[in-house]
Amino acid sequence: MMFKKKVKQLAPHLFLWPYILIVLYPLLFVITASMKNNTEIFNDPWGLPAVFNMQNYRDALTNSYIGHYFANSLYVGVVATVSTLLLSTAIAYAVTRMKYPVISKLVYGMLLLSLLIPPASLLIPLYTLVKDFGLYNTPLALIFPYIAFGIPLTVFVLAAFLKSIPNELEEAGIIDGLNTFGILWRIIIPLTLPTLVTVFILNFINNWNEFVMANLFLSNEKLRTLPVAIVAFADKFNMNYGAMTAAITISIIPVILIFALLQRRIIEGVTAGSVKG
Amino acid sequence: MNNIQRNHWAYAVFVVPAMLIYVTFYLVPLFQSLQYSLTQWNGINDPVFVGLDNFAKVLTDDSFWISFNNNMYFVLFSVFIQVPFIILISIIVSSVRRFLDFYKLTVFMPSILSTASIGVIWQFIYAPEAGLLNQLLRTIGLEHWTRIWLGDEATAMLAVLLTNSWQWTGFYIVLVLAAIFAIPKEMLEAGEMDGATGWKKAWLLTIPLIRPVIVVTLLLSITGAMKALDIILIMTKGGPFGSSEVMASYMYKQAYTLSDFGYANAIAVIISLFTALLALVFHYINVKTREATE
Numbered sequence: 331m332m333f334k335k336k337v338k339q340l341a342p343h344l345f346l347w348p349y350i351l352i353v354l355y356p357l358l359f360v361i362t363a364s365m366k367n368n369t370e371i372f373n374d375p376w377g378l379p380a381v382f383n384m385q386n387y388r389d390a391l392t393n394s395y396i397g398h399y400f401a402n403s404l405y406v407g408v409v410a411t412v413s414t415l416l417l418s419t420a421i422a423y424a425v426t427r428m429k430y431p432v433i434s435k436l437v438y439g440m441l442l443l444s445l446l447i448p449p450a451s452l453l454i455p456l457y458t459l460v461k462d463f464g465l466y467n468t469p470l471a472l473i474f475p476y477i478a479f480g481i482p483l484t485v486f487v488l489a490a491f492l493k494s495i496p497n498e499l500e501e502a503g504i505i506d507g508l509n510t511f512g513i514l515w516r517i518i519i520p521l522t523l524p525t526l527v528t529v530f531i532l533n534f535i536n537n538w539n540e541f542v543m544a545n546l547f548l549s550n551e552k553l554r555t556l557p558v559a560i561v562a563f564a565d566k567f568n569m570n571y572g573a574m575t576a577a578i579t580i581s582i583i584p585v586i587l588i589f590a591l592l593q594r595r596i597i598e599g600v601t602a603g604s605v606k607g
Numbered sequence: 608m609n610n611i612q613r614n615h616w617a618y619a620v621f622v623v624p625a626m627l628i629y630v631t632f633y634l635v636p637l638f639q640s641l642q643y644s645l646t647q648w649n650g651i652n653d654p655v656f657v658g659l660d661n662f663a664k665v666l667t668d669d670s671f672w673i674s675f676n677n678n679m680y681f682v683l684f685s686v687f688i689q690v691p692f693i694i695l696i697s698i699i700v701s702s703v704r705r706f707l708d709f710y711k712l713t714v715f716m717p718s719i720l721s722t723a724s725i726g727v728i729w730q731f732i733y734a735p736e737a738g739l740l741n742q743l744l745r746t747i748g749l750e751h752w753t754r755i756w757l758g759d760e761a762t763a764m765l766a767v768l769l770t771n772s773w774q775w776t777g778f779y780i781v782l783v784l785a786a787i788f789a790i791p792k793e794m795l796e797a798g799e800m801d802g803a804t805g806w807k808k809a810w811l812l813t814i815p816l817i818r819p820v821i822v823v824t825l826l827l828s829i830t831g832a833m834k835a836l837d838i839i840l841i842m843t844k845g846g847p848f849g850s851s852e853v854m855a856s857y858m859y860k861q862a863y864t865l866s867d868f869g870y871a872n873a874i875a876v877i878i879s880l881f882t883a884l885l886a887l888v889f890h891y892i893n894v895k896t897r898e899a900t901e
Contacts, residue, residue, distance in 0.1 A: 342699045343706070349696060350713055353777065356728050357716070359739065372737045417625035424621035429612045437622060440634065447637060448882050450836045450855040451875035454862050455636035455643065458650070478632035481625060510617040539721035541837045546863070557723030561841050564727040571731065578724045585719050593712055596719070597781055
């Protein structure tokens with residue numbers, strides 16, 4: 331009886347482990363390969379490195395400007411994300427807490443339109459637009475589209491939260507003599523801070539990972555972001571697996587770190603966002 | 608109160624700058640796409656109006672239909688293989704107590720990594736000689752199964768689809784799990800008292816109760832399949848011989864390799880319309896089957 335119960339408890343785990351292994355192994359492989367040299371990778375792809383060799387990282391950081399691309403990604407990602415949040419908070423506040431029902435419906439409807447359009451189909455006109463505005467080959471060529479693509483979902487998540495804040499808090503603020511901006515800054519933003527952190531992370535991860543536009547709107551190598559650099563690197567040195575896996579590890583570390591620190595918030599945010607979207 | 612909540616100036620400050628960026632970089636391209644789709648244009652000279660010629664060209668363009676079929680293949684793979692797998696794994700994970708958080712976090716992780724890194728990692732897994740998949744097959748004595756996965760017309764698309772599943776399955780599992788854990792305990796207990804346990808419980812209770820989230824999962828996978836572009840550009844560039852081309856990558860090729868921006872925009876319009884059509888059909892089926900079960 332005891333035995334049967336044990337088997338019953340164990341069965342789901344036995345079923346899950348092969349899948350877990352398939353998920354984890356490629357990541358584990360990248361990390362171990364980044365510490366091996368090429369011969370070692372070819373002869374013994376499965377094993378751990380004989381010595382923890384950091385040469386590939388030194389090569390990646392000194393010879394291939396990975397550090398520079400990292401800074402580019404960080405710059406574009408942070409500027410676009412902060413702007414998205416500022417602009418989205420303003421819209422979400424205006425449409426949920428201010429009394430302009432007709433215009434607010436219109437604004438919200440225009441944002442909802444974005445759910446129907448696959449972003450890939452905007453790529454070519456966007457490319458033309460970026461060139462016409464003289465933004466091609468500047469960081470702004472990515473920052474503006476990232477903001478525009480980030481606004482709708484950010485507004486939906488923030489508006490859903492703002493609707494739940496009771497009116498009495500604002501009334502108290504008014505009695506204390508706050509104006510519209512004061513209420514937003516002193517009352518609404520502090521209450522919304524946890525949600526803001528969540529949407530910040532989601533937008534940042536999206537921007538950090540974006541490939542197609544970053545590949546198309548910038549041709550200057552100096553401005554490249556990490557995803558583009560990694561793909562270019564893989565095409566150019568497709569036999570130098572050590573350096574390549576080191577570059578990949580460098581690019582996924584920030585995201586894994588953010589995830590390790592804020593997993594719950596990320597998972598909640600992502601699932602809430604997609605259910606509402 | 609009114610002066611605060613009806614302050615024209617403040618409302619304008621809040622709404623205008625943000626909407627200006629959104630309209631300029633989202634809605635304007637949308638309408639330009641419609642406009643350019645009716646022209647012949649190489650991206651440099653002035654576009655020449657040609658009416659619906661680009662859309663007529665689509666009908667007889669075999670390469671376009673290969674990419675269209677690949678999108679269909681992508682959608683069907685997501686709906687009939689990936690989503691059932693997601694539901695199965697979610698139900699199993701929801702039944703365990705130990706390691707629950709570990710499973711959840713692990714399966715979720717690939718969905719936050721960049722498609723660029725994932726594409727490059729899987730290119731290595733599929734590599735002909737050193738690649739992990741072929742090495743694994745050789746180790747277990749299935750030498751004759753080895754092939755150049757991404758360079759073979761028969762397997763390139765499937766190889767990309769599996770990579771895409773590897774990236775996104777965990778994301779949906781977490782979504783479905785949240786719904787399973789949100790089912791009121793009493794409901795499941797009542798079911799158990801009526802004799803529904805194990806798979807019977809999953810089939811008769813859990814799945815009907817999480818129907819809304821399954822609908823969302825299906826819808827997101829369908830639109831995701833229509834959106835796919837980066838993973839194709841990174842892993843195969845549509846090759847070999849166009850065998851892994853999808854509509855979005857074919858559009859990309861028309862614009863940036865062949866400089867046919869008019870035709871590329873026509874394909875962009877078709878992608879949008881077709882995605883909307885799929886969503887509508889899906890919505891219709893969803894409503895019909897819900898009526899039938901209720």
